[in-house]
Amino acid sequence: MSNAVGGLCAVGPGLLVLLLCHLVCLFLTPEPAFGEVNQLGGVFVNGRPLPNAIRLRIVELAQLGIRPCDISRQLRVSHGCVSKILARYNETGSILPGAIGGSKPRVTTPTVVKHIRTYKQRDPGIFAWEIRDRLLADGVCDKFNLPSVSSISRILRNKIGNLSQQSQYESGKPAPHPPPQPTLPYNHLYSYPTSKVPTPPGMPTLPGHMAMHRIWPSSHSVTDILGIRSITEQQISDSPSFPSTKLEEWSAINRSNFSSASSPLVNGMDKPHLEPQAKYTQTPSGLPTVNSYVTAPSIPPYHPPTQVSPYMGYSATTSAYVTGPTWPPASGSALSPHSCDIASPLAFKSMSVNRDAIHPVAASAL
DNA sequence: ATCGTAACGGTTGAA
């Protein structure tokens, strides 16, 4: 909670940083140096996610009732991509891309191995499939991270066999935190992108502890992003305690994105991640590129300074959690409820405040 | 005309 003070201070330095950021951006992204141009004239970086600003914009426009095809034309993003982003948003409530790279989450975590070993010690004749059942029954694993029978066999063969001689696993790691949770250390990072498994269509939420796997969208929901986290809140929670969960998730989601979306405060500790940014134009905050994406005439002034803030918000903790898509916004967008005063993106502000002004946008697209 | 989606070539990062 040293951030209470830091929060206040963050405003000052924050502005400085923003300024700095802009200077950098000016140099880095007059136009996307490594971008390619799609059929619509939009610039993209193959293999890399669209800047969050664009993604956000897509959702915003959709919430305003603009058709995907028009959004596509207006933002010069392929309709396939618009479709995908909106579908994802609909499904998860997040505009963010999934986790890029890395390996599948490990299921045979130390905790699981330990349990397997225990089972084996208690009943040397136990079968792998029995162990599997017990892992599930005992809540060590859930059906999403339950090791396969062959994995268990391998563990029995490779690890348990050796370990049983010297029990290095436990002695080596006295487990200061006796597996507090069956949840796996890796899984909290990866669970969210189970976007393929996450919520089987029709199943809105995951029951019980599985809900935990879905906390991520919370901080990334459009509402949160738009909202609009005040600058003072954005203190990147350097305390590794509670709030950092979100942060970790964030960084796990996509490191380059993380750095690009988060406040420059991260830069200090994240140097390696800056490189890709310089390389691509997924610049810090992903904003400057916006201008090159967005068709100038149709988009209201997209003042960078104010745009930055929502993305600084990405790194912050979460407050409100829009479970999803309040899709066709009943009245006004789901985004507007937030008083877009301090940190709200001008882009949105201009939309919600002068809703009339946005109509021309829609009109121009139609 | 619009939309959903598979294929494609690409990037990324853990193992």
Next chain:
DNA sequence: CTTTCAACCGTTACG
């Protein structure tokens, strides 16, 4: 340190 692999990306083209 390099390679492999499986995740994701956005674009394109097709239905």
